Amino acid sequence: MGESKPRPRPPLPYNMRDVVLPGDAACPGCPIPMGWKVLSAVFGEKMILVIPASCSSVVVGAYPGNSLKASVVHVAFASAGAVASGITEALRRRGINDVQVIAWAGDGGTADIGMASLSGAAERNHDFIYIMYDNEAYMNTGIQRSSSTPYGAWTTTTPIIGKTEHKKDVAKIMIAHGVPYVATASVAYPHDFYAKLQRAKRIHGFKFIHLHAPCPVGWRFDPKYTARIARLAVETGLWVLYEYYDGKLRLSGPSRPYLDPSKRKPVEEYLKLQGRFKRLTPEKIEEIKKYVEWNWEWVKRHM
Amino acid sequence: MTAILEESRGGRILPLTGNYAVAMAAKMARVQVVAAYPITPQTSVIEKLSEYIEAGELEATMIRVESEHSALAATFGAAIAGARAFTATSSHGLLYMHEWVHWTGRARVPIVMAIVTRAIAPPWNIWPDHSDFYDQRDAGWVMGFAMDNQEAFDLTLQAFRISEDPRVYLPVMIGLEGFILGHTTMPVHIPDQEAVDEWLGPRRQGFVIDGSEPLAHGNLAWPEDTEEMFMDIHRAMMEAKSVIREVDEEYYRITGRRYGGLTQCIRCSDAKYVVSSMGAWSGDIMEAVEKLRGEGYPVGVLRFRFIRPFPEEDVAEHLAGKKLVVVFDRAISFGSMGQLFMETVAHLAKHTGKLPVLRNIVAGVGGVNVEWREFYELIKDSIDRFEEGGELEYFTWYHKARR
Ligand SMILES: Cc1ncc(C[n+]2csc(CCOP(=O)(O)OP(=O)(O)O)c2C)c(N)n1
Ligand code: SF4
Ligand SMILES: [Mg+2]
Numbered sequence: 001m002g003e004s005k006p007r008p009r010p011p012l013p014y015n016m017r018d019v020v021l022p023g024d025a026a027c028p029g030c031p032i033p034m035g036w037k038v039l040s041a042v043f044g045e046k047m048i049l050v051i052p053a054s055c056s057s058v059v060v061g062a063y064p065g066n067s068l069k070a071s072v073v074h075v076a077f078a079s080a081g082a083v084a085s086g087i088t089e090a091l092r093r094r095g096i097n098d099v100q101v102i103a104w105a106g107d108g109g110t111a112d113i114g115m116a117s118l119s120g121a122a123e124r125n126h127d128f129i130y131i132m133y134d135n136e137a138y139m140n141t142g143i144q145r146s147s148s149t150p151y152g153a154w155t156t157t158t159p160i161i162g163k164t165e166h167k168k169d170v171a172k173i174m175i176a177h178g179v180p181y182v183a184t185a186s187v188a189y190p191h192d193f194y195a196k197l198q199r200a201k202r203i204h205g206f207k208f209i210h211l212h213a214p215c216p217v218g219w220r221f222d223p224k225y226t227a228r229i230a231r232l233a234v235e236t237g238l239w240v241l242y243e244y245y246d247g248k249l250r251l252s253g254p255s256r257p258y259l260d261p262s263k264r265k266p267v268e269e270y271l272k273l274q275g276r277f278k279r280l281t282p283e284k285i286e287e288i289k290k291y292v293e294w295n296w297e298w299v300k301r302h303m
Numbered sequence: 304m305t306a307i308l309e310e311s312r313g314g315r316i317l318p319l320t321g322n323y324a325v326a327m328a329a330k331m332a333r334v335q336v337v338a339a340y341p342i343t344p345q346t347s348v349i350e351k352l353s354e355y356i357e358a359g360e361l362e363a364t365m366i367r368v369e370s371e372h373s374a375l376a377a378t379f380g381a382a383i384a385g386a387r388a389f390t391a392t393s394s395h396g397l398l399y400m401h402e403w404v405h406w407t408g409r410a411r412v413p414i415v416m417a418i419v420t421r422a423i424a425p426p427w428n429i430w431p432d433h434s435d436f437y438d439q440r441d442a443g444w445v446m447g448f449a450m451d452n453q454e455a456f457d458l459t460l461q462a463f464r465i466s467e468d469p470r471v472y473l474p475v476m477i478g479l480e481g482f483i484l485g486h487t488t489m490p491v492h493i494p495d496q497e498a499v500d501e502w503l504g505p506r507r508q509g510f511v512i513d514g515s516e517p518l519a520h521g522n523l524a525w526p527e528d529t530e531e532m533f534m535d536i537h538r539a540m541m542e543a544k545s546v547i548r549e550v551d552e553e554y555y556r557i558t559g560r561r562y563g564g565l566t567q568c569i570r571c572s573d574a575k576y577v578v579s580s581m582g583a584w585s586g587d588i589m590e591a592v593e594k595l596r597g598e599g600y601p602v603g604v605l606r607f608r609f610i611r612p613f614p615e616e617d618v619a620e621h622l623a624g625k626k627l628v629v630v631f632d633r634a635i636s637f638g639s640m641g642q643l644f645m646e647t648v649a650h651l652a653k654h655t656g657k658l659p660v661l662r663n664i665v666a667g668v669g670g671v672n673v674e675w676r677e678f679y680e681l682i683k684d685s686i687d688r689f690e691e692g693g694e695l696e697y698f699t700w701y702h703k704a705r706r
Contacts, residue, residue, distance in 0.1 A: 045517050050380070063524035071512050073383060074521030075376065076402050082373035086338060086380020086388070089364045091513060093335045093386050099514030117376065120369030 011194050015041040024067035026059040029223025031213035031230070033059065034187040035133055036068065039102065042197040045070050047100040050084045052114060053077040054106035055140045055215075056133070078113040080105040081121035081130065088128045100201065101128035107148035108138045111168045118170075122177040122206045129200050129207045132170055135215035143218040151291060152284045154276040155218075162279060166291055171210040172298075175244050180205040182244040186212040188230030189254050192241060196252075199243070212239045220275020229273055237264040237292050240299055249302035259296070267292060314494040314558070321455045321484030324491045325391065325417045325477070326351035328459035330361045331499045332415070334389040335506075336381035338366035340374045342396040343429050344481030345419040349391060371396035375403035375416070382412045383520065385511040387463065389414070393481060394421035394435045401439070407474045408443025409536065410520065413466035413508050414474040416444075417459060419481045420582075422669045430670015431480035433582060433634040437642045439476065443536045445543050446611040448478040450567075450585045452489040455479045457560060458608070460499065464550045467507040470542040483583045498557040540612045547609060565614035567606045570596060571621045574603030576686050578678075579622075579630040581607040581643055584667060587675035588631065591682055600686055613646055619654035622647070627660045627689045629682060633667045640698050641665045660689060666701040673701075 019040035026033050032055060039047065048071040051057055057074055061067040075083045080103040088101045103121075105114055110132040118130060137155050138144040145155040147168035154162050174182045181203045185193040193211065200207040214230050216223040233239035234254055241252035257263045267288055271277040280288075319327060326348050329337070337356075339349040355361035366381075368374045374390050381388040392400065397418055407414055420436050422428040436448065445465055449455040455477070462475035479485060512518050524532070548564040555561040569589055571577060580588050585606040592604050605621045607614065622628050628651075632641020639645065644663035652658060662685055667673045681701060688695050 046514050048384075048512060048514055058523055060519065060522055063522040063528055066517075066519040066522060068519065069517050071514055071517050072519035072522070073380070073512055074519075075379075076406050078372060079376035079403070082338075082368060082376035083380035085366055085368070085373075086336065086377035086382075087384040087512070088380075089336050089366055089377075090381040090384035090386035090388070093364055093381075094384075094513065096513055096515075116369055117373050120373055123369075124366065 012038070012041055012190050015044060018044050019068055019070045021067050021069055024059050025061050027217050027223070029216040029226045030059065031135065031187040031215060031226055032056050032133060034190070034226070035131070035193070035211055035213060038190050038193045038197065041194060042201065043100045046098055047071065047102055048073060048087060050075055050080050050087065050101065050103045052080040052105050052109040053140065054109050055135070056104060056106065058140065077109055079117050080109055080114055081117035084128045084130070085121045085124065085126045088126045092127070103128065103130040105130070105132055106139070107132060107134045107136060108146040111148040111170050112146055119177065122174060122179050122208065125179065125205045127204055127206070129197070129209065131209045131211055133211045133213040135213045135218060136167070137218050139215050139218045151288055152277060152280050154279065162284070171208065174208040179208060180245060181207040183208070184210045184212070184239070184241050186230045186234055186239060186241060187214070188227045188234065189241065192252050192254055196243060203245070218276070221273050225273060229270065232265065232270040232273070234258070235265045236267045236270045237261070237296060238267060238270055240295065242299065244302070249299060251299065251303065259300070261296070313498065314492055316490050316492050318488045319452055319456070319491040320347065320486050320488050321449070321452045321479045322347040322419060322486065323351050324452045324456035325459045325479065326355070327493060328456045329389045329415070330355050331493070331496060332387060332460060332463040332503060333361070333500070334363050335386040336364050336366065336378070336388045337390060338368050338374045338377035338381065338388070339390045340368055340371045340392070340396060342371070342393045344421055344431070344485045345391050345393040345396065345417070347486070348417055348419065371400040372403060375400040375407060378414055379403065379407045379410065379412055382414045382508070383410070383512050385506065385508070385513050387506045389416070391417035391419065393419045394423055397435045398423065398438065404439050404444065405442040409533070411472050411509055411536065412474065413472055415459065415462040415466055416474065416476045418476050418478045419485045420478050421481045428669055429481065431483055432668045432670055433478070434668070436478045437634045440611060440642070443473060443540070444611060445471065445473050445475040445540070445609065446478070447475065447609045448581050448607065449484065450583055450606060452484055452487070453491050454562070455484055456491050456493070457554065457558070460503070461550050461554055464503055465543060465546055468546045469507065469509070471539050471546050472509040473536065473539055473543065478582070480583045492558065492560070494558050502553065502557050544612050544614065544616070562608055564617070565609040565612070566617040566621070567608060568617070568621045569604045569606070571603035571605060574601050575625060576600070576602040576627045576629070577605050577622055577625050578602065578682055579605045579607070579628060579643065579647060581610065582633060584631070584633070584673060587673070588678050590675040591679035594679055595683060600683070602682065602686065607643065610643070610646070613650060615650035615653065618647055618650045622651050622659065623655040625659045627662070627686065629662045629664060629685050632663060632665045635665045635668060635700070660695060661697065662695055663698045664701050665699070671703070
């Protein structure tokens with residue numbers, strides 16, 4: 001055995017449990033604590049999470065318990081952006097600058113009911129991080145369609161035909177706001193998410209991160225496959241990991257190979273593991289493939 | 304001016320609209336964050352505050368939000384994070400933020416909000432009544448209402464003290480009618496800033512979420528825990544009555560003005576008949592009552608300065624044992640009666656087995672102007688008919704058609 005060189009301490013999984021305590025109220029395989037653990041590693045206790053009505057409101061745990069050893073402000077469904085704005089400005093007024101304010105909202109609380117509040121906060125460029133964890137439906141109320149639900153997906157409000165529209169792409173909307181930092185991330189790539197949070201932490205102004213978060217309950221897959229499905233979304237090119245700042249899109253490491261379409265896995269591999277896509281016709285799968293191509297064209301144009 | 308200027312304690316007198324009086328009070332309370340959205344007739348409150356801030360006269364952050372829902376949400380955010388925070392709105396703005404009116408009340412976060420009242424559409428109408436204000440009754444806010452610009456100033460300033468009192472820790476809203484007060488200039492006495500600073504003190508709140516320690520607020524709670532929290536709000540509300548009276552007294556020290564607590568009763572002690580009201584038109588009612596007194600009618604006025612907490616002790620003291628009580632309402636719960644009337648009667652019934660003859664007159668809804676002379680006629684007619692033993696309608700909607 002040779003002499004072991006001291007290696008740099010990898011950022012994860014250290015400190016992932018500092019904030020995220022065992023015993024939350026999440027379903028097995030839930031992506032929410034997966035995301036929080038990365039926040040924990042970056043910010044520790046020194047963060048204030050602003051959480052609108054969503055699965056996260058429940059996962060935190062019931063009073064007087066609390067599964068997060070950080071500060072949490074629960075807020076009305078449409079208001080994550082606005083409350084985070086107010087907290088951020090109050091802290092600034094009070095000269096407190098070692099605490100990270102994070103709006104942690106679902107796709108419904110972001111892409112739908114919270115869109116105005118998000119857009120307002122982005123336009124005013126308040127100095128906080130907005131994370132949209134995207135489980136692609138209203139899960140808390142029992143799997144109803146949101147504007148972020150993908151084309152073809154079954155939900156309880158698209159029960160027979162499936163969703164007939166493509167996903168609303170909130171990251172693009174945020175890029176159009178001209179905010180200092182926009183990124184996409186995935187619960188399957190914690191190191192990538194970690195690096196993005198680290199960058200966001202150093203940038204002053206409004207930061208938006210769109211976190212892909214497969215939900216076993218709503219997407220109808222075995223809870224042990226959350227990370228696998230999240231990874232397949234990237235490997236099939238359906239979900240593209242990037243950062244956008246200084247007017248340029250930078251493809252993130254895990255997504256780089258898939259700039260080349262021949263490297264991508266067939267989307268069917270991603271779709272077939274999920275019950276919500278069970279009834280997809282071949283035509284609909286073609287439509288999804290077209291969407292993937294179209295999205296990559298957009299990515300290339302902005303690189 | 305009906306504020307009782309017993310002695311001057313320094314300060315200065317400025318001609319101010321009701322809205323500017325409110326803005327001045329917020330400035331003198333040294334608010335740190337204001338989040339607001341324009342709506343007639345409130346707009347000039349936040350315009351004035353923006354001016355104070357940009358001119359460097361007030362060290363505060365103005366969050367120019369994209370809606371009223373966000374206005375109160377951001378005000379809540381600032382307040383829960385330890386800042387003295389203020390907002391103002393009217394009518395549709397108030398309705399739009401209604402979800403947050405409840406959220407802030409139930410969260411026990413001290414906030415002050417001015418409501419420059421305005422009718423609710425449709426049809427579009429910017430004139431004042433009390434419908435928007437009454438719509439917020441059940442949300443856990445202390446609710447005061449001014450009669451003139453001086454009181455709009457005084458109540459707004461007092462609201463910060465009441466809201467931040469540890470026995471209360473509830474948000475406070477102060478109503479004033481748009482245009483009638485909001486845009487009408489009257490002389491307003493402004494105390495010295497040092498006196499206000501000393502009287503008001505620094506920001507106080509029950510808990511603060513600023514990252515100094517991990518703290519969660521609003522977690523899902525079981526029914527029993529939830530009910531306990533709401534019972535606490537009710538208790539705090541009941542405590543607020545004595546706090547409001549104390550604050551009124553202490554305010555007297557720095558301004559020489561006091562109003563009598565939650566209500567103001569004029570000519571009540573020897574009155575056989577009492578007229579009850581809230582808001583700017585109480586001044587007209589008082590004028591009418593003075594004239595009737597001159598004609599020998601033993602009539603007084605009970606003016607509500609606060610409806611939450613509801614001043615039931617004042618109602619018992621001033622209305623129990625009277626012969627006739629007429630309540631003027633500037634709003635209606637469609638299909639029922641005026642809100643002030645309903646509450647007055649419900650609380651009065653708790654304190655007396657023998658209710659006076661009661662009458663509810665709804666008027667001025669949609670901003671219809673009611674002049675002192677009309678009050679004079681309405682009150683005189685009520686008393687005359689009562690004395691003659693005639694029939695007196697329990698409920699009347701007094702309406703004059705547009706000429
Ligand atoms: C104003 C309002 N409308 C509706 C609801 C009901 N509601 C609570 S959570 C939720 C869905 C949340 O969906 P999303 O933001 O995607 O978060 P998820 O539950 O999927 O994590 C809905 C519709 C509410 N709380 N408030
Ligand atoms: S429904 Fe999905 S997102 Fe919600 S708690 Fe369960 S696993 Fe998590
Ligand atoms: Mg969702």
